[in-house]
Amino acid sequence: GLAWAPDHRTLYYIDSPRRRVERHAYDPSTGELAAHPAGLVLVDTAAQLPDALPDGMASDSEGHVWVAFWGAGRVCRYHGITGQLLRDV
Numbered sequence: 001g002l003a004w005a006p007d008h009r010t011l012y013y014i015d016s017p018r019r020r021v022e023r024h025a026y027d028p029s030t031g032e033l034a035a036h037p038a039g040l041v042l043v044d045t046a047a048q049l050p051d052a053l054p055d056g057m058a059s060d061s062e063g064h065v066w067v068a069f070w071g072a073g074r075v076c077r078y079h080g081i082t083g084q085l086l087r088d089v
Helices: none
Strands: 002-004 010-015 020-027 032-035 041-044 053-059 065-070 074-078 085-088
Touching: 002 053, 010 053, 020 053, 041 065
Parallel strands: none
Antiparallel strands: 002 010, 010 020, 020 032, 020 041, 053 065, 065 074, 074 085
């Protein structure tokens, strides 16, 4: 999955095999990506949901990330900067 933060300067990417959500600095004028200054891995989901794969994703108007988990029947909302779990549905 891919999602952009509301300011279009951060790209979130799900690496399903590694079971993590990454964030990359994104330059909308050039389309170039780089490791985000705040760190590449936003969330390592392996410890939270060991039997599920992060699959689909969306960013909300507050800049947080919603991640759907295949094999768990769950959607989790994470803080877009800290990666803190904010909600589990």
